[in-house]
Amino acid sequence: MKYLDKTGELEVQRLKRRLGIFVFFDYDGIADCYLEFLLDKLSKICQQINIVVNGEIQQSSLNRLYRYADRIYIRENIGFDAGAYKDFFLKVIPKYEWESYDEIVLMNDTFFGPIIPLEHIWSRFEAETIDFWGITRHPKGEYGSGEELYSHIQAYFMVIGKRIIESPSFLEFWENIPYPQNYQSAVIEFEIQFTNFFEKYGFNSKSLMDASLFCKDNEGNPYLHHSYELIKYMDVPFLKKKCLMFENPGYINAIHALEYIEVELKFNTDMIWENIYRLSREKRFGLIFNYCELEKFYKTHKQIFIYGAGNYGKKVQRYFQYRKWTFEGFLVSENVNKEQNCKNYAEMSFKDTDGIILALGKSYLAEVLEKVSLDLKAEQLLVPYFIMD
Numbered sequence: 435m436k437y438l439d440k441t442g443e444l445e446v447q448r449l450k451r452r453l454g455i456f457v458f459f460d461y462d463g464i465a466d467c468y469l470e471f472l473l474d475k476l477s478k479i480c481q482q483i484n485i486v487v488n489g490e491i492q493q494s495s496l497n498r499l500y501r502y503a504d505r506i507y508i509r510e511n512i513g514f515d516a517g518a519y520k521d522f523f524l525k526v527i528p529k530y531e532w533e534s535y536d537e538i539v540l541m542n543d544t545f546f547g548p549i550i551p552l553e554h555i556w557s558r559f560e561a562e563t564i565d566f567w568g569i570t571r572h573p574k575g576e577y578g579s580g581e582e583l584y585s586h587i588q589a590y591f592m593v594i595g596k597r598i599i600e601s602p603s604f605l606e607f608w609e610n611i612p613y614p615q616n617y618q619s620a621v622i623e624f625e626i627q628f629t630n631f632f633e634k635y636g637f638n639s640k641s642l643m644d645a646s647l648f649c650k651d652n653e654g655n656p657y658l659h660h661s662y663e664l665i666k667y668m669d670v671p672f673l674k675k676k677c678l679m680f681e682n683p684g685y686i687n688a689i690h691a692l693e694y695i696e697v698e699l700k701f702n703t704d705m706i707w708e709n710i711y712r713l714s715r716e717k718r719f720g721l722i723f724n725y726c727e728l729e730k731f732y733k734t735h736k737q738i739f740i741y742g743a744g745n746y747g748k749k750v751q752r753y754f755q756y757r758k759w760t761f762e763g764f765l766v767s768e769n770v771n772k773e774q775n776c777k778n779y780a781e782m783s784f785k786d787t788d789g790i791i792l793a794l795g796k797s798y799l800a801e802v803l804e805k806v807s808l809d810l811k812a813e814q815l816l817v818p819y820f821i822m823d
Contacts (some may be wrong), residue, residue, distance in 0.1 A: 440495040449651050450536040451481050451534070451535045451536050451537075452479055452481055452535060452536065452537045452538070452539055453480060453481070453482050453484070453532060453535040453539070454477075454479070454480035454482065454484065454536070454538075454539045454541070455482060455484050455486065455522055455538065455539065455540050455541070456473065456476070456484070456486070456503075456541055456542070456543070457485075457486050457488060457515045457518045457519070457540075457541070457543065458483045458485055458487050458488065458491070458499070458542075458543050459487070459488040459489055459494075459511065459541040459543065460489075460491070460543075461544075461716070461718050462490055462492075462493040462557060462716060462718075463489065463490045463492040463493035463723040464495050464712070465491070465494060465496075465498050465499055466563070466705070466708055466709040466712065467500075467705050467708060468546050468705040468706060468708070468709050469499070469543060470498060470501070470502070471705060472543075472546075472547065473499070473501075473502035473503075473549070474502060475548050475551070475552055476501055476502070476539070476541070476552070478552065478553070479534075479539070479552050479553070479556065480539060480552070482504045482505075482508070482535075483502055483503050483504055484503065484504060484505045484506075484522065484526075485502075485503040485506045485507070486504070486506075486507050486509065486515065486518040486519070486521070486522050486526075487499075487506060487507065487508040487509065488509060488511040488514070488515075488517075488518055488721070489510070489511035489558055490508075490511075491508065494589075505526070505527075505585055506718075507521070507522060507526050509521055511805065512613050512768070513612075513613030513614055513620075514614050514617070514620040514624070515540075515542050515589065515620065515624065516611055516613065516614050516620055516623065516624035516813060517613045517614070519540060519608065519624075520608050520611055520613070523605070523608045524608055524609065529605065532599065533599055533600060535599065536595075536596050536599075536600075537593055537594065537595055537596070538593070538594045538599060539591075539592070539593050539594075540589065540591070540592045540593075540594065541590065541591045541592075542589075542590050542591075543675045544590050544674060544675055544676070545554035545590055545673060545675060545676070546672065546673045546674075546705070546706045547616065547671045547672040547673060548671035548672060548673065548710075549665060549670075549671050549673065549695050549699055550669060550671050550673075550699065552671060552780070555569075555642065555669070558669075559593075560586040562640070563638075564595065564638055564639065564640050565594075565595045565597050565598050565632065565638050565639065565667075566587065566592060566593060566594045566598060566632060566637065566639050566641075567587070567590045567592070567593050567639060567640045567641060568587035568588055568589070568591055568593070568639075568641045568674060568786050569590070569591045569642050569643070569670055569671070570584050570587075570588045570641055570642070570643045570656050570657050570664065570670065571585060571586065571587055571588065571641040571643060571644060571656070571701045572585060572588055572655060572656065573585055573649060573650065573653065573656065575653075575654070577683040579777055582586070583626075584626050584627060584630050585629070586626045586627065586628070586629035586630065587625075587628070587629050587639050587641055588625065588641075588666065589625040589628060589670075590674070591672065592628075593723075595683070597637065598632060598637055601635070601637075603632065605633070607631055611623060611624060611627070613722060616725070616789070616796070623739070626782075642664075642668050642669065642670055643656060643664055643668050643670065645668075646660075646663070646664070646668055646750065648660055648663050648756050650749070654683070654792075657670075657674045657676075657677065658674070658676060658682050658683060658684045659678060659683060659684040659687065660684065660687060660715060661673055661674070661677045661684060661687055661688045662687045662688070662690040662691035662694060663687075665691050665694065665695065666691075666694055666698075673688070673691060673692070673695070673710075675710070675719075677691070678692075678710055679719070679720055679721065679722075680720060680721075680722040680723045680749055680750075680753075681721055681722050685749045685752070686748065686749060686752045687755050688753075689752050689753060692706075692756065693756065693760060710725060711725055711726055720819075721819055722746065722818045723750065723791075723816070723818060723819075724819070725791075727816065728750075728753075728791075728816065730757055731756040731789055731791070731816045732789075734789070735787060735788060735789030736787040736788065737761075737762050737785070737787065737788045737789070737816070738759075738760075738761040738788075738790075738791065739761060739762050739763060739765050739777075739782075739784075739788065739789070739790045739791070739804060740763075740764050740765065740787050740790075740791050740793050741764070741765040741766075741779065741790050741791065741792045741794060741802060741806070742763055742764065742765070742766070742792065742793040742794040742798070742802075743764035743766055743771070743774050743776050744793075744794075744795070745795070746793035746794060746795065746818070747764055747793040747794075749793070750775040750791055750793045751764075752781055762777075763776065763777050764776045764777065765777055765778075765779045765790065766778065766779065767779055767780070767802070779805075779806070784809070784814070786811070786814070787815065788810075788814060789813060789814050790806060790810065790815055790816070791816045792806070792815060792816065792817050792818065793818070794818070799817075799818065803815070803817060
């Protein structure tokens with residue numbers, strides 16, 4: 435049965451009791467406003483919200499989180515999300531308490547949203563008997579070693595049903611899972627193992643994107659490649675932070691998703707950029723181009739050129755389009771394509787007020803940097819971070 439509130443918005447069944455467990459981590463212990471928005475929406479779904487803080491948190495941010503939390507547990511940052519959940523179930527909350535809930539929601543702070551009401555997401559699963567579900571499923575594939583990669587529900591947002599909660603296997607899982615030592619281990623030992631473990635016990639799983647035709651096996655992470663399609667066509671309510679890193683293979687797709695949620699869904703992306711820009715200022719985000727430095731560079735030069743019309747150059751161009759910035763064209767060393775607004779660097783002359791963004795991969799960057807450094811001042815060049823590797 436479905437319920438409507440007085441505004442006509444769909445509500446989830448009120449008879450179900452939900453326990454929300456939210457894992458927070460920030461290098462500097464700061465909780466930005468996007469988290470308040472997220473937790474406020476989560477509070478409409480869950481009867482109780484518990485926050486596990488991995489590492490340190492500033493007092494002002496702790497006060498902000500207490501507006502939404504029934505309990506906050508601060509622990510040493512060991513074991514990533516897996517360690518946070520393990521300690522919560524084994525050290526913080528007694529078994530009889532979490533067994534009293536109909537659903538447990540596990541989530542972290544690696545995404546923005548919800549872009550659409552969470553109630554709409556729950557309504558998609560109400561008519562089905564599903565033991566655990568999530569937003570996206572990583573397709574099966576292979577590791578670099580050739581070993582099989584098990585298809586799995588991605589753990590940034592998972593909902594666990596009553597059959598699992600009451601099963602002895604639930605406690606068994608948390609007792610036996612190790613504290614992962616690195617990110618890859620966290621994916622293998624927790625995220626992949628969670629799906630593998632409970633499906634082997636006969637529990638069934640599903641994700642919002644399971645019916646997707648554009649997410650293919652061996653392609654890689656679906657939300658990195660297809661954030662726009664997942665949001666528009668599959669009603670995925672979140673945008674992952676990683677999507678907005680320049681090194682993301684689906685970066686241009688993610689910018690398209692941003693424009694869609696701003697224009698079509700009227701979602702306030704200011705809270706997204708508040709967080710991204712803070713992380714950029716603190717050198718916590720973006721391994722290739724820093725958003726803050728990119729904006730400063732743009733504002734301090736009268737004319738901007740992008741050296742390289744390939745993968746990185748097109749990503750910078752797309753970000754410029756999003757910001758409604760202009761640039762004079764692409765610079766290339768050879769194979770000038772005038773239709774792409776390319777100019778031969780050797781035929782150009784530059785003023786002291788001009789700036790060049792070196793949007794090149796490692797294989798070409800060192801050679802080009804050596805050449806342009808003879809012609810221009812250091813402050814006229816914006817260089818990708820991996821030149822320091």
